Amino acid sequence: MSKRTSLSLKTFVIVTFLLLVGTAILAACGSSSGTATASSSSSTSSSSTTTQPSGPGGGGGSNARSGPASGGASGTVSNVSTSGFTLTTATGQKVTVDEASSTTYQKGTSSTSASAITNGESVLVLGTVNTTSGTTITATQVIVQPAGSGGAAASSAAGVIPFKPGVPTTSKQIGQIPANYSQGSGTIVSGTTANKATEAALAAYPGGVVDRVVQLSNGEYEVHNIGVNWPHHVFVNQDFKVVGAD
Numbered sequence: 555m556s557k558r559t560s561l562s563l564k565t566f567v568i569v570t571f572l573l574l575v576g577t578a579i580l581a582a583c584g585s586s587s588g589t590a591t592a593s594s595s596s597s598t599s600s601s602s603t604t605t606q607p608s609g610p611g612g613g614g615g616s617n618a619r620s621g622p623a624s625g626g627a628s629g630t631v632s633n634v635s636t637s638g639f640t641l642t643t644a645t646g647q648k649v650t651v652d653e654a655s656s657t658t659y660q661k662g663t664s665s666t667s668a669s670a671i672t673n674g675e676s677v678l679v680l681g682t683v684n685t686t687s688g689t690t691i692t693a694t695q696v697i698v699q700p701a702g703s704g705g706a707a708a709s710s711a712a713g714v715i716p717f718k719p720g721v722p723t724t725s726k727q728i729g730q731i732p733a734n735y736s737q738g739s740g741t742i743v744s745g746t747t748a749n750k751a752t753e754a755a756l757a758a759y760p761g762g763v764v765d766r767v768v769q770l771s772n773g774e775y776e777v778h779n780i781g782v783n784w785p786h787h788v789f790v791n792q793d794f795k796v797v798g799a800d
Contacts, residue, residue, distance in 0.1 A: 624748035625683040625764035625778075626691060628699070628756045631675045639671060641679060641691075644709035645716035645761035647781045650690045651679050661698040671696060676703045678756065680749045683765045685780070691763075695749065709761035715784040716761065724784040729798030731789060732772050740768035740776060751775040755788035758796040 629643040641649040659666045671677065681693040709716075715724050743751075748767040755764060755777035762779035769775055774797070777788040785799035 622682045622684040622686075622692075623742055623766040624681070624744040624752070625766055626678065626680040626749070626752045626756065627683075627689075627763040628678040628703075628760050629676070630705070631671055631677055632673050634671060634673055638693075641677065643761050643763065643781070644706045645714065645782055647689065647717075647761075647763060649679075649763060650688060651681075651696075652690060652692045653696070654692065657681075657693045658695050659698070660695065666698065668696075670698055676701055676705065678753060680752060683763065685763075685765055689763055689781070705760070709759075712759050712761075713784070714759050714761040714782055717781050717783050721783060723786070725800075726784055727798070727800045728785075729789070729796070731798045731800060732770055732774060734772070735770065735776070735789075737787070740770045743767050743769050743775070747775075750794045751777050751790045754790050754794045754796055755779065759785055759788055759799060 633640040678697040762782040789798040
């Protein structure tokens with residue numbers, strides 16, 4: 555074999571080897587890229603699943619409570635100070651009420667001042683409810699009520715069941731529950747609308763603390779009641795009349 559032929563054969567072998575190596579490298583890169591893409595897709599899917607909203611009690615929807623909301627409570631005043639007082643509900647819950655310079659006061663149908671809030675008075679407090687640490691209401695309005703209004707006797711007569719640790723929640727429905735109602739549905743409301751719905755619910759079922767008011771798809775309101783074993787939801791129509799509870 556001549557030197558020229560030997561050199562050509564060597565060149566052919568080297569080129570072939572380099573082509574095979576190059577092909578293997580490209581195949582490996584393609585496989586890695588595909589794996590990375592699949593991994594990224596899987597990660598995105600997992601993230602989407604875990605960030606679905608979930609409302610209190612396991613219900614998903616736009617009324618998932620992520621912070622303080624409009625609500626209120628009624629009960630008896632104690633521990634009055636220059637900045638607020640303690641409210642004890644008909645079922646024995648203790649609520650801290652913070653007053654501000656913007657808080658308004660009412661007695662009957664007339665405006666009054668903070669001096670009307672004295673120990674032993676029955677009041678309805680409306681404002682922003684925060685349950686992060688205990689239960690605190692930043693009052694927008696405090697309404698002095700007739701003596702004994704919303705007390706234990708009225709609460710018991712309304713069928714309100716006080717909360718007791720270890721006692722299962724009572725399952726009971728009264729009146730009209732919206733046909734398409736699903737716990738966790740609806741939109742949280744505030745201001746005058748929330749105040750009117752809260753006042754109606756607490757007048758009918760005193761003893762709990764309203765920590766949010768939700769407008770449902772049919773235009774009615776679900777008033778969410780905490781601190782009692784029943785009712786947890788009070789339903790109020792567009793005229794702010796209580797129509798049902800569960």
